[in-house]
Amino acid sequence: MFRTALRNVLAHKGRLLMTTLAVMLGTAFVAGTLVFTDTLASALRSQNSKSYTDIAVTVSDREAVARSYDHGSKAHTGPTLTEDTRKAVAALPGVADVRGVVSGFAGIADKKGALIGNGFSTTGTNYVPAADGTDPRYPLVEGRGPKNATEIALDAKTAEKGGYKVGDTVRVAVNGPVMELKLTGTLRTNDPRVVAGGSLAAFDSATAQQLYLSPGRFGELDVKAKPGTDDSALLAAVKQTVPHGDNLDARTGRELADKQDRMIQQGTKGISTALLVFAGIALFVGIFIIANTFTMLVAQRTKELALLRAIGASRKQITRSVKIEAALVGLTASVAGLVAGIGIAAGLQALLNGPLEANLPDGPLVIAPSTVIAALAVGVLVTLVAAWLPARRASRIAPVAAMSSAEQPATQKSLVVRNTIGLVFALAGAAGLAAGASNKEVKLVGAGAGALLIGVFVLTPLLSRPLIALFAPLLRGLYGTPGRLAKENAIRNPRRTATTASALTIGVTLITALTVVGASVNKAVDKATASDLKADFTVTMQNYSMLSPEVAAQIAKAPGVSAMSVERTVPVTTGGNGANGSHGADGSDGPDGSDTEWLTAVDAATIDQLATVKVKEGAADALKQGKLLVNSGSDGSTRYKVGDTLAVTYPDGTKGSLTVGGVLDSSTSLTGIVAPDAVVGPHAAPGTGPNRVLVKGTDGPTEKLKQALRDATGGNPLIAVKGEKDIKAENRQIVTGILNMMYGLLGMSVVIAVLGVVNTMAMSVFERRREIGMLRAIGLDRLGIRRMVRLESLLIALFGGLVGVVLGIVVAWAGLRTLADTFKGITTEVPPLQILGFLLAAAVVGLVAALWPAYKAAKMDILGAIKSE
Structure with a gap:
C-alpha cells in the first residue's frame, strides 16, 4: 500500500501542485515567524548584554528618573545620589570606577525646525569622559565630547537625519526654552530606544544635572568592578554605603541584564503569537484546499479503489494509503515551506532595516531545532487532518458501487445531519454575538463569532x-x-x-x-x-509629558489668540467624602487612610469657549464660582453629588475645601473631576506645568495662528501644535x-x-x-x-x-x-x-x-x- 500511495503521488503531481503550494505557504509563514522572532530576540539580547558588559552594580534613584522624564512629577522626598555618594562608592574595595548618570528627554530639531525621531525616544544624557577623554558608553565617530553648557554631541544617525556636521549649531529643547548649542562630535550607542529610530543628545555632566535634576545630583550610579571582584559581595557593600530610602534601588548588572532579557523574551513572544495567529488562519484556509483536493482525487479514482478492495485490500489499508499520500505531500511541502520561511525571515529583516527604516539590531539568522520540528510537524499534521475525511470516505466505497459510478453522491441522511449541525452552530454563534454585544463582553463576542463562522461553513452547501x-x-x-x-x-x-x-x-x-x-x-x-473640542489648536508635548510652566504665559501673548485655557492634572489628598465616603479615582489610599483624587484644572472663565461643558445637574457656571464639576461617566453614574464637599490637601501641603457644583454630561470632553485652575493651580507641585493648552484664535484655525503659537513657544521641537x-x-x-x-x-x-x-x-x-x-x-x-x-x-x-x-x-x-x-x-x-x-x-x-x-x-x-x- 505504501508503494501504491507513492505511485499515486507521483502520478498526480500536477493535481497535487496547488495543495503542496498551499501547505508550503502556510508552513513558510509559521517557519518565517519563528525564525524572525528568534533572530530578533537573539539580536536584542546581544545588544542588551553589551549595555551591561562593564557594569557590576547599578544604584538608581526612582524619583530622580521620574523627574528627569517628567518635570510635572512630585517633588523629591527621599535621599539623593550626589557626587559625595559617588566618591564614597568609588572608595570601596574592588571598585574600579563609578559613573554618575543623568538622563531625560531631549528634542533635536532638524534644520527646518521639525523634531527628529518621535517624542518617546528623544533621549538626553551626560557625557562622562574617562582618563583618555572619551566615554566608553558612547564611542566617538567624529569630533569629541561636550565640555561645557554651550556644546552637545549627537548620535551619528540623528546627526545624519538632521543634516548636521561637527561645528554646526543644533537647536535642542528639554523642558524649557530652546537652546542653540555647538555640535562637537558624533557618537555610537547601543541604547535600544536610539537604535529603534530615536535620538541621543549628550551634554556635559554639569549641564545635564542642571537641565534634568539639580546641580551635583545623579539619577543613577554605575559601578565597574576590578577583575576578580564578586558582584554579589560588591552589591552588599554598595548597599551599606549609599543612603537608605525607598526611592533608591541597588542591583547587580547581571540582574538588570536578566530582567531586560525577560522583557525582550516576553515582547518577542507577543510578536510571535500575533504572527502565528495569522499563520494559523493561512493554514486553516489551506485545510479547505487539501480536503477538496483529496476528495476530488478519491472521487476520480473510485474504480481504482474498487479494484483494490476487490483483490483483498481492507478498509484500513485504503484509508492508510490515502493518509500516506497526504503525509508524503505534507512532508514535501513542509520541507519546502521551512526553506521558504527562512528566506522570508531574512527578507523581512532586510526590509525592516532597509526601506522601512525600523532600525532593528542586526544579527545572524537563528534557526532553532524547535523551529524545524514545529514547521515540519505543523505541515504534515494539517495535511493529515484535512485528508482524514476523504480517506474515511474512500474506505467506505463498496467495490460494486464504486465500479458503477465515478462519484458517489451524498446521501440524504448525511445532508440532513450536516445541515442540522450547521444550523445549531449558527444559531449558537448568533446568540453569542448578540449576548456579547449587549453585555460588552469581548470573549463572548469572539466565541460567538467562531461558532457562527463554523455554522455558516457547514451550511455553505445549502446556501x-x-x-x-x-x-x-x-x-x-x-x-x-x-x-x-x-x-x-x-x-x-x-x-x-x-x-x-x-x-x-x-x-x-x-x-x-x-x-x-x-x-x-x-x-x-x-x-x-x-x-x-471647540479649540482651534491644542498645544502639547510630543512625548505627552507636562509642558513647562512658562508656556501658558507665552501662548497668552501670541498674536491672534482670543481665548486660551490650561489643562493640568493635579493630585490632591482627601479625607473622604462626607456624603458617600468614596475612594479616590485610582483607588489608592493615603498614609492615614485618606484617598487620592486627580483633579483636571482648567481656566473657569474661558473653558466653555474651548471645550464642550454640558451640565446635566447643578450650576452651569460652577467653575466660575470656584466649585467642581464631575463627569458622570459612560454609565451615567457619579461618585459625587451636587453639594458634596471634599476636604483636600494640595501637593504643596496647603489644606482646603472644594464643593461639587455640577455634574457633567458624559458626552463632554472633560473627564473626571474638573476644578478651576485659579483655585488649584497655585498649589501644584513646584515646576509643574500644564498637560496641554487649548487655544482659540480671533480668525479661527489659520496657519498664521499656528505659526504664531510655534514662535511664541520658541520653536521648541518637543512642542506640538495641533488643530482639528x-x-x-x-x-x-x-x-x-x-x-x-x-x-x-x-x-x-x-x-x-x-x-x-x-x-x-x-x-x-x-x-x-x-x-x-x-x-x-x-x-x-x-x-x-x-x-x-x-x-x-x-x-x-x-x-x-x-x-x-x-x-x-x-x-x-x-x-x-x-x-x-x-x-x-x-x-x-x-x-x-x-x-x-x-x-x-x-x-x-x-x-x-x-x-x-x-x-x-x-x-x-x-x-x-x-x-x-
Whole structure:
C-alpha cells in the first residue's frame, strides 16, 4: 500500500501542485515567524548584554528618573545620589570606577525646525569622559565630547537625519526654552530606544544635572568592578554605603541584564503569537484546499479503489494509503515551506532595516531545532487532518458501487445531519454575538463569532444553490448557453463549491470586519474631536509629558489668540467624602487612610469657549464660582453629588475645601473631576506645568495662528501644535497603519484561497473532460468552453466573497458594541465603496484563477476527451 500511495503521488503531481503550494505557504509563514522572532530576540539580547558588559552594580534613584522624564512629577522626598555618594562608592574595595548618570528627554530639531525621531525616544544624557577623554558608553565617530553648557554631541544617525556636521549649531529643547548649542562630535550607542529610530543628545555632566535634576545630583550610579571582584559581595557593600530610602534601588548588572532579557523574551513572544495567529488562519484556509483536493482525487479514482478492495485490500489499508499520500505531500511541502520561511525571515529583516527604516539590531539568522520540528510537524499534521475525511470516505466505497459510478453522491441522511449541525452552530454563534454585544463582553463576542463562522461553513452547501441562483438571470442574459452551463456546474456539487468558496470566505470575512471596525473608529474619533473640542489648536508635548510652566504665559501673548485655557492634572489628598465616603479615582489610599483624587484644572472663565461643558445637574457656571464639576461617566453614574464637599490637601501641603457644583454630561470632553485652575493651580507641585493648552484664535484655525503659537513657544521641537485636522489625520494614520499591517498579514490566506480556486477548477476540468468533449462535439466552440469555466469560477468566488462580506459586517457590529465605553457614540459604519471593492476583488480572483483551467479545457482534444472515462 505504501508503494501504491507513492505511485499515486507521483502520478498526480500536477493535481497535487496547488495543495503542496498551499501547505508550503502556510508552513513558510509559521517557519518565517519563528525564525524572525528568534533572530530578533537573539539580536536584542546581544545588544542588551553589551549595555551591561562593564557594569557590576547599578544604584538608581526612582524619583530622580521620574523627574528627569517628567518635570510635572512630585517633588523629591527621599535621599539623593550626589557626587559625595559617588566618591564614597568609588572608595570601596574592588571598585574600579563609578559613573554618575543623568538622563531625560531631549528634542533635536532638524534644520527646518521639525523634531527628529518621535517624542518617546528623544533621549538626553551626560557625557562622562574617562582618563583618555572619551566615554566608553558612547564611542566617538567624529569630533569629541561636550565640555561645557554651550556644546552637545549627537548620535551619528540623528546627526545624519538632521543634516548636521561637527561645528554646526543644533537647536535642542528639554523642558524649557530652546537652546542653540555647538555640535562637537558624533557618537555610537547601543541604547535600544536610539537604535529603534530615536535620538541621543549628550551634554556635559554639569549641564545635564542642571537641565534634568539639580546641580551635583545623579539619577543613577554605575559601578565597574576590578577583575576578580564578586558582584554579589560588591552589591552588599554598595548597599551599606549609599543612603537608605525607598526611592533608591541597588542591583547587580547581571540582574538588570536578566530582567531586560525577560522583557525582550516576553515582547518577542507577543510578536510571535500575533504572527502565528495569522499563520494559523493561512493554514486553516489551506485545510479547505487539501480536503477538496483529496476528495476530488478519491472521487476520480473510485474504480481504482474498487479494484483494490476487490483483490483483498481492507478498509484500513485504503484509508492508510490515502493518509500516506497526504503525509508524503505534507512532508514535501513542509520541507519546502521551512526553506521558504527562512528566506522570508531574512527578507523581512532586510526590509525592516532597509526601506522601512525600523532600525532593528542586526544579527545572524537563528534557526532553532524547535523551529524545524514545529514547521515540519505543523505541515504534515494539517495535511493529515484535512485528508482524514476523504480517506474515511474512500474506505467506505463498496467495490460494486464504486465500479458503477465515478462519484458517489451524498446521501440524504448525511445532508440532513450536516445541515442540522450547521444550523445549531449558527444559531449558537448568533446568540453569542448578540449576548456579547449587549453585555460588552469581548470573549463572548469572539466565541460567538467562531461558532457562527463554523455554522455558516457547514451550511455553505445549502446556501450555495439559492445565492448562486441570484446571478443566473444575469449570466443567461449576457452569455447565453455558457452562462447557463456555468451556473449548473457551480451548483452540481454543492459540497465542492462550498469548500472552495469557504477558503475565500475566511479572508474576506476578516478583511471586511477589520475595515468596518476601522471606519467606525475613525468616524467616532472624528465626531468626538469635532463636537467636544471647540479649540482651534491644542498645544502639547510630543512625548505627552507636562509642558513647562512658562508656556501658558507665552501662548497668552501670541498674536491672534482670543481665548486660551490650561489643562493640568493635579493630585490632591482627601479625607473622604462626607456624603458617600468614596475612594479616590485610582483607588489608592493615603498614609492615614485618606484617598487620592486627580483633579483636571482648567481656566473657569474661558473653558466653555474651548471645550464642550454640558451640565446635566447643578450650576452651569460652577467653575466660575470656584466649585467642581464631575463627569458622570459612560454609565451615567457619579461618585459625587451636587453639594458634596471634599476636604483636600494640595501637593504643596496647603489644606482646603472644594464643593461639587455640577455634574457633567458624559458626552463632554472633560473627564473626571474638573476644578478651576485659579483655585488649584497655585498649589501644584513646584515646576509643574500644564498637560496641554487649548487655544482659540480671533480668525479661527489659520496657519498664521499656528505659526504664531510655534514662535511664541520658541520653536521648541518637543512642542506640538495641533488643530482639528491634525488630530483627525493623526488618529486616522494610526488606524490606517494597523489596518494595512493586518491586510498584509491576511494576504497570505487570500493567496492560498486563490490557489484553492485554481486547483478546484483545474481538477474539475480534468474530471469533466468527457463532458467538455461532448459539448465541443455538439457545437460549443473554444471561446464558449473558456467562458463557461471562467464564469463558473467567477460564481464560486462571488459566492465566497458575498458570504464573507455579510459575516464580516455582522462580526464587526458585535465587536464594535464592546467598544461603546471607549469611543463615545460609536456606530457601525459600513464603507460602501470599500465593500464593493472587496466583491470586485473576489470577482477578479475568480477570473484570474480560471485562466489556466479555462485554457486547458479549450485546448482539449475532442475525440480524446469523449473516449476518456
